[in-house]
Structures are given as C-alpha cells and as structure tokens.
Amino acid sequence: MDVSEKIVSDFVANDVSFITTVPCKQLGGVIEAVEAHPAIYHIPANKEDEGMGLCAGAFMGGKRPAIIMQNTAIGVTINTLVTLTQFYRMPLPMLISYRGELGEPVACQVEMAVHTKALLAQLNIPTYHFHQEEDVEEFDKILKYTFMCNKPVAILTDASFWKGY
Amino acid sequence: MIRSELLRELAPVIADHLVVCNIGLPSQEMHMIDDRETNFYMLGTMGLASSIGLGLALAQDKKVVVIDGDGSVLTNLGTLPTIANNVADNYVLLIVDNGSYGSTGDQPTYAGMKTSLTEVARACGCENVVECSGADTSAAVKSALAGDKMTIIVSKVESGNVKVPVITRDPVSIRDRFMDAVKA
Numbered sequence: 001m002d003v004s005e006k007i008v009s010d011f012v013a014n015d016v017s018f019i020t021t022v023p024c025k026q027l028g029g030v031i032e033a034v035e036a037h038p039a040i041y042h043i044p045a046n047k048e049d050e051g052m053g054l055c056a057g058a059f060m061g062g063k064r065p066a067i068i069m070q071n072t073a074i075g076v077t078i079n080t081l082v083t084l085t086q087f088y089r090m091p092l093p094m095l096i097s098y099r100g101e102l103g104e105p106v107a108c109q110v111e112m113a114v115h116t117k118a119l120l121a122q123l124n125i126p127t128y129h130f131h132q133e134e135d136v137e138e139f140d141k142i143l144k145y146t147f148m149c150n151k152p153v154a155i156l157t158d159a160s161f162w163k164g165y
Numbered sequence: 166m167i168r169s170e171l172l173r174e175l176a177p178v179i180a181d182h183l184v185v186c187n188i189g190l191p192s193q194e195m196h197m198i199d200d201r202e203t204n205f206y207m208l209g210t211m212g213l214a215s216s217i218g219l220g221l222a223l224a225q226d227k228k229v230v231v232i233d234g235d236g237s238v239l240t241n242l243g244t245l246p247t248i249a250n251n252v253a254d255n256y257v258l259l260i261v262d263n264g265s266y267g268s269t270g271d272q273p274t275y276a277g278m279k280t281s282l283t284e285v286a287r288a289c290g291c292e293n294v295v296e297c298s299g300a301d302t303s304a305a306v307k308s309a310l311a312g313d314k315m316t317i318i319v320s321k322v323e324s325g326n327v328k329v330p331v332i333t334r335d336p337v338s339i340r341d342r343f344m345d346a347v348k349a
Contacts, residue, residue, distance in 0.1 A: 018224060043220075043223070043247065043251055045216075045243070046243030046244075046246060050212075050244055050247065051216075052213070053210070053212075053214075054219060056213070056217050056220060057185070057218060057219060057220025058224040060217075060220075060221055060224075060340065060343060060344050060347060061221040061222075061223070061347060062224055062225055062344075062347065063224040063225075079209070079210065080213065083208070083209030083210045084207075084213065087336045088336045088339070088340040089336075
C-alpha cells in the first residue's frame with residue numbers, strides 16, 4: 001500500500017466520508033485516491049475557507065469531514081478556523097502539504113513555510129509534521145484524536161515525506 | 166419590503182425545515198422572530214452560510230434553507246460553482262438581495278449596481294434560479310421546498326434594518342441544539 005492509499009484507508013476506517021480539497025502538486029496522489037474511493041464524497045472547493053464551511057455543515061449533518069489543502073491556506077482560513085471551527089467546537093482533520101521545506105524549488109513557497117508552524121501554534125491547533133515515510137503510521141491515531149477532542153488538527157506533510165515533487 | 170418584514174412572512178414557511186442563518190442581522194432577526202432548534206445561527210465567519218448549508222444538505226436528507234445575503238455571497242462567490250456542481254435537491258439558497266451590507270451600516274454592494282447575482286448563479290451552472298420581489302418570496306420558497314429540486318432564490322428587497330438584540334446563546338449550545346434537531 002503506498003502512502004496515499006494508506007491515508008485514504010485510514011480516513012475510511014475512521015468513518016471520514018466527506019472530504020473537501022484544494023489542490024497542490026504534492027497532494028495529487030492522495031486527492032486522486034480520495035476521488036476514487038466509493039465511501040467518500042469528494043467535493044473540491046474553490047477556496048479553503050469555503051471548504052471549511054462545507055465541512056462544518058457536513059459535520060452537523062452527521063458526517064465526519066476532512067480538508068486537504070496547502071499550507072498557504074493557513075493564511076486564508078484563520079478567521080474561519082477561529083470563528084467557526086473552534087468557536088462552535090467542531091472536529092476537522094487538515095491534511096496539509098507543507099510547501100517551502102527542504103527540496104522546494106519555488107522561493108515564494110518558503111515565505112509562507114516560515115510562518116506555518118508559528119501561526120498554527122498561535123491558534124492552539126494541535127500540529128503533527130510528517131517528514132519520514134513511516135510517520136504516516138500515526139495518521140490513524142491523529143484522526144481518532146481529532147474526533148475525540150472536537151478540534152481542528154493539522155498534519156503537515158513535507159516534500160521529504162512525499163519523496164520530492 | 167425590507168429583510169425583517171420578509172423574514173416575518175417567511176418564518177411559518179420554513180419552520181419545519183433546517184435553516185442556516187447568515188451572520189449578523191439575518192441570524193439576529195430570525196432569532197428574534199422565531200427562535201427554533203432547527204435554526205443554526207452564524208455568529209461570525211462572513212460568507213460561509215451557503216457553504217455550511219450545502220455541506221449539511223449533502224450529508225443528510227432533511228431539507229435545508231439557507232438565508233443568505235447579497236454581500237455575503239459576493240464575499241464567497243466561489244460558492245456558486247460548487248453549489249452548481251454538487252446538486253443537493255434538499256437545498257434551497259435564499260439570497261436576500263437588498264443591494265447593501267446591512268449588518269455593517271447599509272454600505273452599497275455591487276449586487277445593487279451592475280452585477281446580477283441571478284445571472285451569476287446561472288452562469289455558474291445553477292439550474293433552478295428564481296428572481297422575485299420580496300412580496301413573492303415566501304411563495305417562491307414554499308414552491309421550491311415542495312419541488313424537490315435544488316433552487317437558488319434571489320429576493321430583491323429594499324435596504325434597511327430594525328433594531329434587534331445580539332444573540333448571546335453560546336455557540337456550542339447553538340450547534341448542539343441544532344445537531345439534536347438534525348438527528349430528530
């Protein structure tokens with residue numbers, strides 16, 4: 001099982017059945033696997049805050065949601081994370097491509113990378129960082145933790161984890 | 166007709182359905198006119214009422230009415246293609262279009278100028294888009310709820326507000342009460 005299949009199989013095993021995505025090159029494989037899985041309703045969003053609104057509604061409708069996005073989205077979604085997801089105490093696993101780390105070819109991505117962990121820490125969002133391939137073994141536990149505590153939880157996945165671009 | 170008058174007429178039509186109320190005055194007015202456990206009140210996060218409602222409609226079978234505004238739809242214009250391409254026939258989006266940002270002091274929106282949200286929604290691929298006057302809105306919502314087809318209603322009303330208290334109920338309590346109503 002490759003990393004993308006493992007991630008999607010953990011989503012399904014944890015009853016996550018509503019996933020919104022905003023694409024990133026690094027996340028292409030996992031988004032394809034989400035789209036292909038019959039147990040998941042995949043709803044691409046045009047912007048990540050819109051996606052978080054969709055997830056909030058799906059959660060209140062009885063489904064377990066998740067969002068897949070790039071770390072630049074932290075800049076887009078702070079208001080939504082604070083006034084919707086956290087204020088109403090809703091769970092939201094956020095699988096995030098951590099652009100701007102080692103191996104990054106695009107300089108501009110580094111500008112958001114240097115703020116990513118600081119912003120997540122400022123927001124009191126539990127944050128995990130997948131750097132080695134075996135780090136994915138924690139994904140199942142992170143999902144259980146997210147739906148136990150009803151919080152947004154960040155899983156940063158860097159270029160080393162995805163074995164480059 | 167202004168929004169609060171429209172909501173007073175509309176309240177009995179939507180009373181038996183799940184209602185997502187937009188941030189600010191739409192939530193405060195619905196809370197004052199007819200507070201129900203089937204109402205979800207947004208206390209913040211401008212623009213996301215239509216998205217929250219769509220997620221809710223896609224996740225379960227009960228009918229969902231979203232009371233949104235022209236300013237909020239303009240804030241989250243990407244919502245309309247997502248709605249068009251993820252059809253939920255239990256979803257009615259009511260855009261109360263008064264051409265102004267009511268909750269912040271009635272500053273004009275582009276929807277009150279050259280931009281037609283009705284035409285934008287159609288161009289995004291939404292199939293059932295109805296534009297009507299405030300006076301015809303309750304009937305349009307009733308008909309949409311009876312029709313079992315995803316519908317966008319753009320209700321053209323006048324700008325203006327009434328004095329209304331803020332909602333002091335805790336957000337977790339709003340959400341928990343609403344989720345119990347969804348499951349009931």
